[in-house]
Amino acid sequence: MSSTDSRRSIATVCLSGTLEDKLTAAARAGFDGVEIFENDLVASSWSAKEIGEHCSELGLSIDLYQPFRDFEAVPPDVLARNLRRAELKFDVMGRLGADTMLVCSSVSPDAVDDDDLAAEQLHLLAERAAARGIRIAYEALAWGRFVNTYEHSWRIVRRAAHPALGLCLDSFHILSRGSDPAAIRTIPGEKLFFLQLADAPRLQMDVLQWSRHHRLFPGQGAFDLTAFTGHVLAAGYRGPLSLEVFNDVFRQADPGPAAVDAMRSLLGLQETLGAAGLPPAPALSGHAFAELAVDADAEVRLAEALRGLGFTETGHHRSKPVRLWRQGDARILLNSAEAPGASVAAVAVESADPVASAKRAQRLLAPILPRSHRADEADLSAIAAPDGTSVFFCRTGADTADSWLGDFTETSPEGAGAGVTGIDHLALTQPFDHFDEAALFYRAVLGLAPEPVTEFAAPFGLVRSRTVADPSGRVRIALESALLRRGDWAPGVREPQRIALTTGDALASARRMRELGAPLLEIPGNYYDDLDARLAPEPSLLAALREESVLYDRDEHGELLHFFTVVLGGRVIFEVVQRIGGYAGDGAANSPVRMAAHRRQRAAAA
């Protein structure tokens, strides 16, 4: 079963703005069609006819008009009113050029629990619709008063037995209730009129609130949409794959990037369904380098810090104002830039096939970055992540044009160092609107696997964190974001970024780096008193940790020792980590203490 030829649609309710904003964003992201959400039409200054014409011009079909509520299984007087209401909406659909209407199962106190009556009245509605060339797609809401499973909606549709009446299946309504979607395969494909897709995190809350506020695009949540969609396609469904996602963040985010995020989610889903369109993600084998954009002051500060951390400036770029600092396999580029302070401007990963990595990224709507380089310089394949960070695909060791190291003139051999062997991970704070989008981007484009979302209470509010990593853990990117948009009063750093370096002996590295003058962060004694009470490390280890301001964590697989520099260039922090055994996390339990220490350091410096 393939879904390569499925059309891709999106409900206007997924996006922020007026209907005009939404349609433009959907068309630009490459959608084939839209579901027109009634409230968007009602608030629009364009007439239904003008909306239809505008969609045509944009190349968007109108695949569904939705929702029509509280229709079926009612007393005769209510039925008469509901049929009048439906006819008026059929008028609108006629002007719009839409031929399928979503009718969702009733939540009305007027309705009665009578499947025969529901089927009879839906038959009547379908008859009226058919006379206007319209089809009715009946959907069981997860919180429908009497009809709230797809099996139940199918029994009613089968009983009604009208060719203009079929089902709308919505992955949220079905999977949120824990229903088994496998029986969808038993429904004749021609009775499946429409398919709405939404992912969601697993939340223990009222299903209506969960649905209205917390849906996500496929691949961002916890639902198995590949299996679900596979059942629907196996049943013979031939309509569009259409996204219907109610999400508080998307509702207020710029609809342009949100529509791209949505399209990427569908392409990713189609890939897992076996659609052959995308080149597979080449294997990644590590972080090649991290590039910091630095102004003149920050460059001095960063160079001092890197020297203190045991790095050596080993080369400079042949044509650009870029210096290469090395220690083992950890490579940091300092790129002189205009923007104030310091920022991680680029993440570079080792790819088995950089060109294929970039091609895949382009197919997944990642902006390809133009690179100015001389004819004899490496043609680094680069794309832009949602937060604007460049992502480079490299083969550092290769004897090819991808070997970016050849662009650097060696100025000095690498020094003795302080025990750093490579880059363990990067932690990048994401702009508020782009947290889920970023996780999907790294998952789909780079083929990294998202770990579960975690939250912790930082000194100035809750922080949400999600790490994406390749299966071997050699490429790790921790995405962080304030749970609420960062407020006005909170002092300190705009979207801090961390570069975490690997060491085999954190205590020795910390000692050596202090000798070298690294600007390491001091951790208060209370932390070690609490560590003693919580995890009771050996007294000699505890004393050494306290002495060196090294933080500690333990899980069922192993241990983590890690320490930090102060904030450099207003935004960048270096971290040094030692993993013992199979410790899986990034020491999130220590984040509030570390963040409070960073805040004190900044206050003291101010």
Add this chain to the structure above:
Amino acid sequence: MSSTDSRRSIATVCLSGTLEDKLTAAARAGFDGVEIFENDLVASSWSAKEIGEHCSELGLSIDLYQPFRDFEAVPPDVLARNLRRAELKFDVMGRLGADTMLVCSSVSPDAVDDDDLAAEQLHLLAERAAARGIRIAYEALAWGRFVNTYEHSWRIVRRAAHPALGLCLDSFHILSRGSDPAAIRTIPGEKLFFLQLADAPRLQMDVLQWSRHHRLFPGQGAFDLTAFTGHVLAAGYRGPLSLEVFNDVFRQADPGPAAVDAMRSLLGLQETLGAAGLPPAPALSGHAFAELAVDADAEVRLAEALRGLGFTETGHHRSKPVRLWRQGDARILLNSAEAPGASVAAVAVESADPVASAKRAQRLLAPILPRSHRADEADLSAIAAPDGTSVFFCRTGADTADSWLGDFTETSPEGAGAGVTGIDHLALTQPFDHFDEAALFYRAVLGLAPEPVTEFAAPFGLVRSRTVADPSGRVRIALESALLRRGDWAPGVREPQRIALTTGDALASARRMRELGAPLLEIPGNYYDDLDARLAPEPSLLAALREESVLYDRDEHGELLHFFTVVLGGRVIFEVVQRIGGYAGDGAANSPVRMAAHRRQRAAAA
């Protein structure tokens, strides 16, 4: 039973920032003591001893150290580890100068369901604590593994029978489960070691998530804390009333205003418990006036608009650059100001006793605004609301110094008007951090009653709304706020404000105002097509509404007709409302359509 002499405390977890920020804010707001939340201490650079000394200097007692988790009903080896952990925390408490430790019921997989074992081990802990001069307050978490009701925790404490072991009661844990708090009266007062107070909205969600993210200060949510606290005091509890509120918004808001909000909530609670400290809120009988601060351009625009709405400029202030515009009992002041555009600078309400209103406000920590006025001018009592808006207390008709109208020189008699008879309500968009604070402010300070919180999907994100009103509905203030902080991409108005005027005939007023040249907002035809389908007004009424761009709503009590001007001075909108029968709301169902129309108008003007 009186609580006038109860001390007032706050848990540091209620407030944002580092421990230093939190203690300063608590002391400034007038709290007597604090609960030290362990995470705040662990992250602090001050030692426990220094924290204790600092609290002393600030006049704060340390009433509780919390929380100590997962202690009781465990196998012997775990017990040994837990006792070691407790002793280390007793050390910290000794240095801190805290004598009561909160132990919350276990959620650990190590624990077993054995009340005798729990009692025996808590007895042992209490014995160790007593040797250090420490008391143990045992609390049933609502999500405790085996112990999750206060009745159960009391059975265990009674069984343990140790003088250093008592109960901590937390209103959230008890009321969230729907437990009946009346039986608290049967617990001997000396076994009630601590009382934690939190309100919350009624939410259908996992109780742990509800507790950790959505608690509110007393008076902001749906719990009956007066009855609850009454039972605890009746039982003979003599400790502090202490707030423990986990809230995502407060966690990131400026702790100074948040601590004032917290203190106001406790003062309000004590008043409902019969504490005689506060002067009662004088009756309010209507809106005296609304004052707009306008720059020169906005003043021209506003004056034109007011003329179009049927207002007459009837006077000017004797000593200030303020013009009075009147129509019936609707009075608008235009105050020439420096700040760009137009804003509602002041809300003035008619009070039976303006001086008493201001005195009460001051006791409830509202900033009193200094007023510069000449000896022969009215001494208007004014305070500042959380968003900075001034609130005046007036007696417009009185033959006293409160009669502010006497400060205006009459320049012109009132004209024929356009049917406006007064001010129906004001709608003030609140800064994100201050929504719940504002509702409590108007409730406690002015004695207005909050109506339920509602939410609707505006074009650029969800909006939350709550109206506060006096019992007769003559003073109404609608508070609105974006559900998520307003994002970067959203175009348009910074925190819009609406002044809603009353008319007895909206259609006639709209017609007359159009003739007078009022800049009224056009409503798209789709709205009226949908209105026909939804509510089916009489065809002649529908046609008139459509003709005049008047919006319509209906509830079980009556009908609402209302229409709007465009946005004036970048922020201010006039609305004209006609209430028929007992219609209770403010037409929120029409807000998305109205907002989309305002956005179009601004886009067209840009």
